[in-house]
Amino acid sequence: MRIFCILFFSLVSTFVFAQTGNIKGQIKNAEGQPAELVNVILKGTGKGTLTSSSGDFEFNGLSTGHYQLIATGVGIKRIDRNVSVKAGETATLDITTEESAQELQTVEITGRAETTYKNDLSFIASKTATPIKEVPQAISYITKEVMRDQGTFLMGDAVKNMSGVNQFTFYDDLTIRGFRMNGGSTTQLVNGLRTFSGFWKQPPVNYLERVEVIKGAASALYGNTSPGGTINRVTKKPLRTPQKSLTFTTGSFNTLRTLADFTGPMNESKTLLYRLNLGYVNAQGFRNLQFDKNIIVAPSVSFLPTNKTRINFDLVYNRSNSRLDRGQSVRGNDLYSSSIKTSLNAVNDYLNEETYLITTSLNHQFTQNTSFNVAYLRTGYSEDLLEHRSSNVNGVDSAGKAIDNLVARQVFIRKTKSFMDNVSLFFNHNFNTGIAEHKFVAGYDYIQSTTPKGSGQQTANGYLLKAGGAAAYNAKTPEKYVFYNYTENGVTRSIPKPNISHYDLTLQNNNMEDPSKYTFNVVTNASTTPVFYKLHGLYLQEQLKINRLQILLGLRYDTYVDKKNYTTNNETNVTQHAFLPRIGAVYTLTNNVNVYGTYTKGYNPQDPIVQSDPLSGGPFDPIRSSLTEGGLKTEWLDGRLTANLAVYQITQTNTLYSANAPENPNLMQQIGEEKAKGVEFDVTGNILPNWNVILAYSYNDAKITDAGSKTADQALVNMQKPNAPKNQGSIWTKYTFVNNALSGFGVGLGGNFVTERNVSINNTQTLPGYALLNGAIYYKIDKFQFQVNLNNLGNKTYWVGGYDYLRLFPGAPRNFMATISYTF
Structure with a gap:
């Protein structure tokens, strides 16, 4: 009886395991070295594992059928493989990874090799190498190729290509979605880090790979920022x-x-x-x-x-x-x-x-x-x-x-x-x-x-006082001020004398001035x-x-x-x-x-x-x-x-x-x-x-x-x-x-x-x-x-x-x- 039971269970086991199969494999990098701790999953099954120190992975007891194997890891491109599992057999995979510099360099250390108007990845929007189409926020950008073809040298000429970005002045001074942001503030970024500029001059772009704008507040990653958007150079x-x-x-x-x-x-x-x-x-x-x-x-x-x-x-x-x-x-x-x-x-x-x-x-x-x-x-x-x-x-x-x-x-x-x-x-x-x-x-x-x-x-400003010095003009006490004769359209009249000569729009009086003659405060x-x-x-x-x-x-x-x-x-x-x-x-x-x-x-x-x-x-x-x-x-x-x-x-x-x-x-x-x-x-x-x-x-x-x-x-x-x-x-x-x-x-x-x-x-x-x-x-x-x-x-x-x-x-x-x- 015991021998019969052993034979019976052996037959059942053989039958059961004959309906399943296995997947095993090894993942190596481009240099042929084992790729350790790569995530490997079988899509839709809930099964997942990590590669060992030798790059090996294995899935056992799988029902027969077709599976999609996905492998992901920092510094490598995502791997997709279709695998068929047959009863009683083991499917073996040998996989070589491709390096994804974007996945590793979250702070963009190595240069962008593309030479087109299009840029696929945004590091700035999530501090991860995320495709722009997968970022839940609008991002506009201008690559160096656009700036080269347009003969652009200053930032103001670059941002005119972006939706919702407009110049406030011709300084480093913009509105984004109607909200002002300028270089004198501290809500600009360079390579994702906080900086500022002198405000008076637009930054040159010859050393830039691209200019990008995260539309809307980027405060969750960068702190106090403009609600219209944040510029990153x-x-x-x-x-x-x-x-x-x-x-x-x-x-x-x-x-x-x-x-x-x-x-x-x-x-x-x-x-x-x-x-x-x-x-x-x-x-x-x-x-x-x-x-x-x-x-x-x-x-x-x-x-x-x-x-x-x-x-x-x-x-x-x-x-x-x-x-x-x-x-x-x-x-x-x-x-x-x-x-x-x-x-x-x-x-x-x-x-x-x-x-x-x-x-x-x-x-x-x-x-x-x-x-x-x-x-x-x-x-x-x-x-x-x-x-x-x-x-x-x-x-x-x-x-x-x-x-x-x-x-x-x-x-x-x-x-x-x-x-x-x-x-x-x-x-x-x-x-x-x-x-x-x-x-x-x-x-x-x-x-x-x-x-x-x-x-x-x-x-130095204001109007000259008879007692010396200068002050804002008060029409109630004209006797305190120095006057001079001003002629306009053939008519001469006496008006308060300014500390700094007025600019006459009809004369265009751009002269060399002597600041030592002014009354300064x-x-x-x-x-x-x-x-x-x-x-x-x-x-x-x-x-x-x-x-x-x-x-x-x-x-x-x-x-x-x-x-x-x-x-x-x-x-x-x-x-x-x-x-x-x-x-x-x-x-x-x-x-x-x-x-x-x-x-x-x-x-x-x-x-x-x-x-x-x-x-x-x-x-x-x-x-x-x-x-x-x-x-x-x-x-x-x-x-x-x-x-x-x-x-x-x-x-x-x-x-x-x-x-x-x-x-x-x-x-x-x-x-x-x-x-x-x-x-x-x-x-x-x-x-x-x-x-x-x-x-x-x-x-x-x-x-x-x-x-x-x-x-x-x-x-x-x-x-x-x-x-x-x-x-x-x-x-x-x-x-x-x-x-x-x-x-x-x-x-x-x-x-x-x-x-x-x-x-x-x-x-x-x-x-x-x-x-x-x-x-x-x-x-x-x-x-x-x-x-x-x-x-x-x-x-x-x-x-x-x-x-x-x-x-x-x-x-x-x-x-x-x-x-x-x-x-x-």
Whole structure:
């Protein structure tokens, strides 16, 4: 009986196991070494494992049938294999991984090798290497190839290709979805790290791989940011393949530009890579008395001692000599009453600036699934300034009435320095639970910004007093002031004599001035007031993927400390805290179409410079914001072309605006609530391999919805925000001929349009809309390329932005740039 039972169970066991099979295999890297701790799952079964130290994996007792095996790990491309399991057999797989530099270098240490208008990955939106189509937030970008083809050198010319981005002035000063963001603030990023610029000059782009904008608040990852969006400048990184290029440009406005870009390995093993970008620019500009000389030195070195560790060093040094251009002034409300070349400078004005950004970063991969990133960015800026500029009001007669033909001027002499340090460290960990794939990020930021003691400013303005000195004019006591005779249209009258000569729009009096003759006041100016603030930020983020659905959850806790009365005996800490959530989801409808939605919150402490200014009317409450957004992200033509659509609503409270008070230009007012609602559409990529296109359109209804408690401000309700056009768009396309007769030739054509904008909200003044047409011709022969860019072909008169009709910022008239480049 016992023998019978044994035989019976043996037969049953044999029968049962005969209905199952096994899968086993080994995974190796490109060098043939075992790939340890790679996630291996059988899709739809809930079964998963990790490769051993020898790269082996195994699944036993599998029902017969067909399976999809998926293997993922940090630093490798996703692996998909179809495996058939037969009864009583073992399917054996030998797999070799392909390195995915993007998956490893979450801080973009190694350079982008692509050479198209399209960019597939975004590191900045999630601090993981996530395809842009899988990020639940709108992202616009411009690659170096677009900037090269358009002959772009400054940031303002690059961002015109982005939906929802508009110039506020022709400084480093923009609106994104109707919310202002400028280089003088600290909400800009370079390689994902916090920085600032000098505000007065747009950053050059010759050392940039691309410019990208995360639309809406990015506060959950980066702390206090603009609710409209955050600009990230990605610098060019070293490449493994040697490349060298020289570029020479000349053209309108006495422009001379020389650029160089060298990259490649520094040793045979290619573990040490370098890149060096150099630039020299000398241009006059189309405006009277304006010029700009720039020297740019931007070296970068990458050290890859092992396949698990990468170290990078970046330096961007920019020295600029120029004049500060405060814009065009016109008479009354007539925009065309003066030339767009009109500048209020004196011949001996100057602005000397020096900026440096030094970045050191380390990426280490502990396992296939866990990596650590740490980066440090040091920003330094110095300014040496002498300027004659508008006092933001007209000159007055003895009764205190404005004389439209005269623009009152003031003089600033200023020296200042500012510094910023940003340390960012975070861990990435990828893992699977059943059919769910996880990307987890945990990080910490420290940001410190200082304007140390030692800066200073002298200001000369007002009207001369008989008793000596100068003061604002008071029509009730004219006997205290010095008068002189002023002749206009053949009529002579006596008017108060200014401390600084008025600018006469009919005479265009740009002279060499003697500042020693002015009566100066040594002032505590906002831009020279010692400032110190620091920010500590802790954040967590989870990206969860289950089949077609991806969910992103993020939470950040910030502690913001501002030293009030910094460097004085009354120095105190003002501390603020903020919890910043982010939630988003992406669902794959088809292989070509993803639908997404997101909700985020943001905040921004008021600028420490404004807060510390005794004339601003503060202190002011911090800015709070929220974003709700949804849309589509699509790919077409075998992935060559992307087309994205976003619909959004942004709400912000406690924004500061100038009170436009002539007696106190520094006075600010805090608006209760603003809302921006809009639609954006972007197309980027290649219609054909030799036909590139980039297209953008945005509709943005950005209004003040609550003007606060002051009755006088209620007229501002439902007013469109300053320099926020309701409609704007752009298109650029380049076609390169491939037939023998025209081989080497290419043509580019494009343009952009902007509708009417408000420039002042208290006494409403507007700028007309405009549409510009641009073109280009290319010819490439061997290693040389000749390129001519023709801009504003219609020679339109237009204004990119402004503060009011005494401070307008016109765009350039018709111009050309001719470029020759040599690649070797």
